[in-house]
Amino acid sequence: MNVKATNKVETNRYELELEVSPEEFNEAINTVYKRESKKMNIPGFRKGHAPRAFIEKYYGEEVFYEAAIDHLYRPMVMEAVEKSGLQVISIGEFKIDEIGKDKGILCKLNVVTKPEATIEGYKGIEVTHPAVEVTGEDIDREIDRVRERNSRIITVEGRAAENGDIVTIDFDGYVDGKQFDGGKADNYELTLGAGQFIPGFEDQVVGHSIGDEFDVNVTFPEDYHAEELKGKPAVFKIKLHEIKVKELPTVDDEFVKDVSEFDTLDEYKKDIEKRLQEQREKAADSDVENQLVEAIIEKVQAEIPDEMVENEVDEIINSFAYRLQSQGLKLETYLKYTGQTTDDLRVQYKPQAERQVKVRLGLEKIAELEGLKPTEEETEAEYQKLADSYGMPLESVKNLVTVEGINGDIQNQKAIDLVKANAVVVEKKAEEEQAGEKKPAKKRASTKKKAEAAEGEEAAEKPKRRSSKKAESTEEKNEG
Known part of the structure; x- marks a missing residue:
């Protein structure tokens, strides 16, 4: 394969004129003939045993051209890119101008090349x-995160629920005296003060004790996701089953030994x-x-x-x-x-x-x-x-x-x-x-x-x- 010419079409775009010799083309035809002839039925010959000349006479001289071009394409393109000396980033249109056993192949290949870049002023930017500063508050926050990971949940008895407690409740919600979808659950764990529920809901649970049954009256926000509940007043019937609290470990040397490789809080x-x-x-x-x-x-x-x-x-x-x-x-x-x-x-x-x-x-x-x-x-x-x-x-x-x-x-x-x-x-x-x-x-x-x-x-x-x-x-x- 020979690159006859490298023509610049526009910025970063070139047309390569390529030439495949008759010998190379015929070699490719022979290669694909050996492969494709096995599938061909020619009168007078067993399947796959017809000579190339008989097949070309029966189907036409160009019967193997397309397969031969496919066979040549990849190595031809790679060789063309290498010989052109261009930094090719993309292959474009491939067009055949002339083709024949005696002529070989004359074709054109369009390529896109890597752009030439310029840069100035990259020194002294x-x-x-x-x-970069680490304060005592930063250190304390990190310790608090470790305390959270090492906390334990304990059950509280003998007092009413407070903000920060984890309560287990049954709730059953009503709007206009009717239950609504998603408004009922049993043994639901709710952290009071976390803002998980409708505004005002958690505040009305605070102050109640284990075993209490009571109503919570709230109004759904105007921007609530459920269209049928937006801005509607609701009543939730509540039963409080359990009050738990998260107990954080005391920060001392023993805590340090439990969570790290160190022996003292200072270390x-x-x-x-x-x-x-x-x-x-x-x-x-x-x-x-x-x-x-x-x-x-x-x-x-x-x-x-x-x-x-x-x-x-x-x-x-x-x-x-x-x-x-x-x-x-x-x-x-x-x-x-x-x-x-x-x-x-x-x-x-x-x-x-x-x-x-x-x-x-x-x-x-x-x-x-x-x-x-x-x-x-x-x-x-x-x-x-x-x-x-x-x-x-x-x-x-x-x-x-x-x-x-x-x-x-x-x-x-x-x-x-x-x-x-x-x-x-x-x-x-x-x-x-x-x-x-x-x-x-x-x-x-x-x-x-x-x-x-x-x-x-x-x-x-x-x-x-x-x-x-x-x-x-x-x-x-x-x-x-």
């Missing part, structure tokens, strides 16, 4: 570093403070990186073809479907439950795809301008990191993930690290953050730190791994 509080500090530093660094990504998106200039965005939408939906599958749910089932279609998902994810494409183009351009390339050691380390993360043998990961994809990820990470290292970070004080003020603050150059890979939908604004061999061939993806 000013971003705000959120305040436990210091550990909580350290963990909260680390979490908030990590969140603050992620916030800074998100600001830098936003700045890159604004600064990169490129005429991005629609096909590139649509390919990215495909990647996002495939990734979403894989996550659903890992939870035992098919995409089709999810769409049915949510009343959506695949087209709805495509519309929903298109803005995200546009941003991902743009930031990736920006980072790739920065890496090119700065000469950022991964070393063999970095590539191997990234493969090992993936193997450890997924619990797979290293060689299995290498078979699934292309080295080009791995190196692209490393290169893009180097680019974002460089942008971070050269950014001007404004430190925001805690009191300013609480007050929502924007006062001038002290500036510092950022330190270079490895960006953490985001999980789930938050990864949308960051360069995404594009290294699965299943999606390696653009031609394969767009053939249909």
Whole structure:
């Protein structure tokens, strides 16, 4: 196969003139003849044993042309893309101009190419570093959460119900003297003061004791979900069976020994403070990186073809479907439950795809301008990191993930690290953050730190791994 010409049609779009020699074409015809002839009945021959010349005479000379073209298409397209030297992202129209045993094939292939991006001003970007502070109240709130997890429910006797109690009741509701759907239940557990029921209901249970039978008079809100009950007065007949209360453990050294590896409350509080500090530093660094990504998106200039965005939408939906599958749910089932279609998902994810494409183009351009390339050691380390993360043998990961994809990820990470290292970070004080003020603050150059890979939908604004061999061939993806 030969690429006779590469013609630029418009920005990011080319027409490749291709030529398949008569020898190559006839070889392809012979290949498909051996396969297809087994299904053919030719008078005078046993099924599958008719010579090619007899079949072509019986059905016409072009009988195997279409199958031969199908046989040649994929390798021809891949070779054409490689020989053209273009960075093809999508395959378009394929048109045959001439075809014949003596001529071979003269054809044209339209392709869409990766856009040329430009970016300026990626050094010295000013971003705000959120305040990182852990207060005594923060530590107390964390301890309270642990107390909640370690609480126990005990039955209360000898007193009336109070806000905060968990009561077990029977209730039977009436509107206009008639029972209504959903208004009756037995042995229902209700936390008083939690606002689970209609306003005023729980307040009227407070003060009653075990065994009491009484009425609760309320009015359904005007915006109540059931049309027939909106704004209607109702009477609920109540019987109170049980009063329980959540008992929280006392915060002391014994509590600490039960819930942690520490022996004293002081040690436990210091550990909580350290963990909260680390979490908030990590969140603050992620916030800074998100600001830098936003700045890159604004600064990169490129005429991005629609096909590139649509390919990215495909990647996002495939990734979403894989996550659903890992939870035992098919995409089709999810769409049915949510009343959506695949087209709805495509519309929903298109803005995200546009941003991902743009930031990736920006980072790739920065890496090119700065000469950022991964070393063999970095590539191997990234493969090992993936193997450890997924619990797979290293060689299995290498078979699934292309080295080009791995190196692209490393290169893009180097680019974002460089942008971070050269950014001007404004430190925001805690009191300013609480007050929502924007006062001038002290500036510092950022330190270079490895960006953490985001999980789930938050990864949308960051360069995404594009290294699965299943999606390696653009031609394969767009053939249909």
